[in-house]
Amino acid sequence: MAANTETMTINMGPQHPSTHGVLQLIMELDGETVVKATPHIGFLHRGIEKLSEHRTYHQTIPLTDRLDYLAPMSNNLGYVLAVEKLLGITDEIPERVQRIRVIMTELTRLKSHLVWLATHALDIGAMTVFLYCFRERENITDIYEKVSGARMTSNYFRVGGLADDLPDGLEGEIRTFAESIPAHVEEYEGLLTGNRIWQKRTIGVGEISAEAAIDIGITGPALRASGVDWDLRRDNPYSGYEDYDFEVPVRDGCDTFDRYRVRLDEMRQSARIILQALDKLEPGPTLADCSKVVLPAKQDVVNNIESLIHHFKIVTEGFKTEPGEIYQGIEAPKGELGYYLVADGSAYPFRMKIRPPSFVNLQGLPQMVEGRLLADVIAVIGTLDVVLGEIDR
Amino acid sequence: MTDQAIVEKLKGKFSSEVLDVVEFRGETTVTVKKGQIVDICTFMRDEFGFNLLCDLCGVDYMGTSPRFMVVYNLYNITTKQRMRIKAPVEEQDAKIDTVSTVWGTANWHERECWDLLGIKFNNHPDLRRILMPADWEGHPLRKDYPLQGPDREPYKGRLS
Numbered sequence: 001m002a003a004n005t006e007t008m009t010i011n012m013g014p015q016h017p018s019t020h021g022v023l024q025l026i027m028e029l030d031g032e033t034v035v036k037a038t039p040h041i042g043f044l045h046r047g048i049e050k051l052s053e054h055r056t057y058h059q060t061i062p063l064t065d066r067l068d069y070l071a072p073m074s075n076n077l078g079y080v081l082a083v084e085k086l087l088g089i090t091d092e093i094p095e096r097v098q099r100i101r102v103i104m105t106e107l108t109r110l111k112s113h114l115v116w117l118a119t120h121a122l123d124i125g126a127m128t129v130f131l132y133c134f135r136e137r138e139n140i141t142d143i144y145e146k147v148s149g150a151r152m153t154s155n156y157f158r159v160g161g162l163a164d165d166l167p168d169g170l171e172g173e174i175r176t177f178a179e180s181i182p183a184h185v186e187e188y189e190g191l192l193t194g195n196r197i198w199q200k201r202t203i204g205v206g207e208i209s210a211e212a213a214i215d216i217g218i219t220g221p222a223l224r225a226s227g228v229d230w231d232l233r234r235d236n237p238y239s240g241y242e243d244y245d246f247e248v249p250v251r252d253g254c255d256t257f258d259r260y261r262v263r264l265d266e267m268r269q270s271a272r273i274i275l276q277a278l279d280k281l282e283p284g285p286t287l288a289d290c291s292k293v294v295l296p297a298k299q300d301v302v303n304n305i306e307s308l309i310h311h312f313k314i315v316t317e318g319f320k321t322e323p324g325e326i327y328q329g330i331e332a333p334k335g336e337l338g339y340y341l342v343a344d345g346s347a348y349p350f351r352m353k354i355r356p357p358s359f360v361n362l363q364g365l366p367q368m369v370e371g372r373l374l375a376d377v378i379a380v381i382g383t384l385d386v387v388l389g390e391i392d393r
Numbered sequence: 394m395t396d397q398a399i400v401e402k403l404k405g406k407f408s409s410e411v412l413d414v415v416e417f418r419g420e421t422t423v424t425v426k427k428g429q430i431v432d433i434c435t436f437m438r439d440e441f442g443f444n445l446l447c448d449l450c451g452v453d454y455m456g457t458s459p460r461f462m463v464v465y466n467l468y469n470i471t472t473k474q475r476m477r478i479k480a481p482v483e484e485q486d487a488k489i490d491t492v493s494t495v496w497g498t499a500n501w502h503e504r505e506c507w508d509l510l511g512i513k514f515n516n517h518p519d520l521r522r523i524l525m526p527a528d529w530e531g532h533p534l535r536k537d538y539p540l541q542g543p544d545r546e547p548y549k550g551r552l553s
Binding site: 041042045047049050051054085086088212214215216217219228230235236324325326327329336338340342350351353355359360363392393 | 473501524
């Protein structure tokens with residue numbers, strides 16, 4: 001009997017637990033081998049770039065929370081840094097603000113990596129890790145709630161500063177948590193790294209060379225696992241990252257297993273950065289001294305008529321910027337998150353283009369899975385760590 | 394190599410193509426004619442090592458001529474340097490050559506630019522809509538596209 005060599009096209013998503021949101025993949029299969037994979041995106045498109053053109057600079061901050069909803073403070077940071085660069089007030093940001101921003105974005109990196117590890121492991125069949133990771137993530141959401149009032153969409157950073165100072169006693173809580181991280185990462189590694197099933201599902205799966213990864217635009221931990229030693233926090237420092245002593249984990253396996261190890265090492269480094277930032281944290285103002293731009297402190301608004309007027313004007317009219325254009329990239333948990341802002345001198349961004357890391361990384365998926373088994377597609381979606389909120393915007 | 398040196402070399406090689414050079418907040422933007430955009434991008438990649446195309450997008454300057462600007466944000470992973478190239482595109486002839494042969498990552502960025510702004514990319518391998526549904530009419534990021542979408546009362550601003 002002659003073998004049947006016809007290919008079969010199957011659909012996966014947009015409603016599928018393993019696609020991490022509303023990602024749709026159309027796959028052409030020859031038996032169990034993927035011949036062609038075509039991602040379809042846009043199911044979560046909310047027009048954030050269009051909306052931002054009709055809002056003042058401050059009003060856009062809550063929209064950025066909803067890009068990568070697993071790492072809201074990283075999105076906040078990229079945006080406020082971009083606006084501060086556009087205004088030319090980057091050097092006027094107080095030290096305490098920069099330290100708190102670093103602490104919160106590194107906690108965000110941990111939060112994002114914990115969800116990545118939890119869901120990635122769950123997809124490949126390791127249920128326990130999911131429960132462990134969400135236990136630690138809960139602590140970070142509690143910290144989020146204490147600083148910003150929200151557990152996910154934090155909206156905590158402001159142009160020129162922070163919404164509020166850290167509440168009393170929280171520094172100690174963050175320190176205790178950061179100190180516990182290395183032991184927890186040990187725990188996850190104990191469950192996975194030496195596990196033969198985990199190794200079989202990840203080693204050699206979804207390989208991509210450094211040249212191919214750069215060509216397709218992959219950034220962040222996925223690029224560092226292909227042997228490219230590049231991290232924006234170290235190489236183009238922002239928010240005072242040059243003050244901290246940390247390593248950039250790089251591995252050259254180019255596969256799912258090494259991407260997993262790079263991210264776990266990054267979690268250890270994040271904990272180191274948080275502890276250093278806490279050591280260096282001194283009391284001080286949490287808003288820059290730029291009264292035309294920065295919202296006055298709440299205490300002044302209720303006690304002082306001048307601040308009240310300022311507050312009213314900034315909230316209703318916004319602030320105007322010089323005409324010009326800037327690009328600000330930061331090292332978000334998933335890769336380079338960039339904001340390209342064009343200003344025409346009004347109180348609204350003329351054009352805001354977001355460069356979401358997941359959008360670009362997902363573009364590498366077809367070449368990572370074609371020629372491999374269908375089951376590997378699940379592992380590759382997990383290892384790319386995509387979030388559809390920022391892909392579709 | 395400093396930004397100025399790169400710009401000088403670029404001007405030397407493509408003297409009739411470079412329209413404008415602007416420096417703002419320490420970032421250099423070079424505006425070039427769209428005709429030789431692929432050659433210019435290849436030159437930037439091979440000569441100066443801008444191996445990563447961070448971002449590609451379009452901007453709609455409605456009311457001015459040319460109406461659109463296609464923007465290329467480049468990065469050099471070795472020297473950690475950034476540079477921006479821009480090319481104006483006319484409304485009547487909203488087309489520009491694809492750079493997806495220079496950087497593979499341009500593929501999806503150009504699809505998005507076509508989808509949201511209606512700028513076509515010549516020789517693009519797969520120019521389909523990417524974020525909007527395939528049968529969508531219009532290009533939402535154009536300035537004359539209503540914020541509320543078609544068939545709805547126009548947005549009158551948040552203060553009215």
